C-alpha cells in the first residue's frame with residue numbers, strides 16, 4: 408500500500424515510489440503482485456498458530472521478517488522515516504521502539520488477555536489493534552504483520568478469526584474511524600468475527 412512519505416527517495420528507486428527490492432523489480436504493480444503471492448501463503452500458515460509464550464516486540468519484528476525477508480533487506484526493521492496515510496499520521500519514527508515495547512509490556516502485564524470476559528477481550532483486541540496500527544513500525548507490511556499477530560493472540564486465548572473472511576473495505580473503514588477516535592465499527596467487526604475455537 409502506497410504512503411505519503413517525507414521523502415520519496417527513502418527506500419525507493421530514484422524518482423519513484425517503488426520500494427527497492429531484492430528482485431530489482433521497478434514496476435510497483437508487479438512488485439505488489441509478487442509481494443501478495445509470497446506473503447499470502449506464509450500468512451495463512453502463520454495465522455493458524457497460537458502466540459508464543461512471552462511474546463514481545465522482537466517477536467513482532469520477527470513476524471515482519473518472516474513475511475518480507477525474501478523481498479526487502481529491511482524486513483523486520485523499524486522504519487526510519489515518518490509516514491501518514493489519508494489524514495492519519497502514524498507515530499514518529501524515533502518513538503517506535505519505546506511505543507512498541509510499552510505496548511507489549513502492557514500485553515504481558517495483562518497476561519496476554521487470558522481469562523477476560525468476552526466483551527472485555529474484544530475491547531482489548533480493538534485497543535491493541537489501534538495501538539499497533541498507530542505505531543505502524545514498518546515502512547510497509549504493517550497490516551499483514553498486524554493480522555498475523557492478532558490471529559495468533561486470538562488463537563492463544565481459545566478463539567479464532569479469519570481475516571480473509573472480513574470485507575477488506577469494511578475493515579479499512581473501521582480502522583480509519585478508529586484512528587480518528589470512533590471505535591464502534593471496529594468493535595462490531597471483531598465481535599462478529601471472533602469465535603470460540605472448535606475443538
Ligand SMILES: Nc1ncnc2c1ncn2[C@@H]1O[C@H](COP(=O)(O)OP(=O)(O)OP(=O)(O)O)[C@@H](O)[C@H]1O
Pocket residue numbers: 408409492493494495540545546547548549550551552579582583586
Ligand atoms: N487512513 C488510515 N488511517 C489509519 N490506518 C490506516 C489508514 N489507511 C490504512 N491504514 C492501516 O494501515 C494498514 C496498511 O498498512 P501497510 O500498507 O503498511 O500494510 P500492508 O500489509 O502492506 O497492507 P494491507 O494491510 O493493505 O495488506 C491497513 O491494513 C490499515 O490497517
